[in-house]
Amino acid sequence: MSTSHNKIPLFSKEDYDDWKIRMQAHLATEDDEMWAVITEGPLKIMKLNLAFAIPNGEPQFLEKSRHEYTSEDKKRANLNNVARDILYKTLLE
Numbered sequence: 001m002s003t004s005h006n007k008i009p010l011f012s013k014e015d016y017d018d019w020k021i022r023m024q025a026h027l028a029t030e031d032d033e034m035w036a037v038i039t040e041g042p043l044k045i046m047k048l049n050l051a052f053a054i055p056n057g058e059p060q061f062l063e064k065s066r067h068e069y070t071s072e073d074k075k076r077a078n079l080n081n082v083a084r085d086i087l088y089k090t091l092l093e
Contacts, residue, residue, distance in 0.1 A: 011090040019090075027086065033076070034083055042080040045073045 009022040027034040037043060046061040047068065069077065 008086060008089050031079055034079060037079045037083050043076050045069060045077055
């Protein structure tokens with residue numbers, strides 16, 4: 001994750017289209033997956049399902065439980081909180 005110190009664009013309903021473009025750019029500097037977290041919801045941290053027979057060659061995945069998370073998984077799972085914090089800051093500053 002970047003330690004970008006770019007100023008967060010303040011929300012403007014009058015200039016929403018411009019704000020959205022600047023916000024997408026700002027969020028991308030924080031993490032490549034940040035916009036997907038905002039538009040699609042929190043990331044699901046997945047693992048390969050080793051107990052499942054793969055009939056057509058496509059792997060099957062299961063969501064990891066929190067106790068299975070690696071340090072990197074924890075960072076990815078926390079992107080929803082980071083995105084929410086950034087969005088709140090666009091309204092409050």
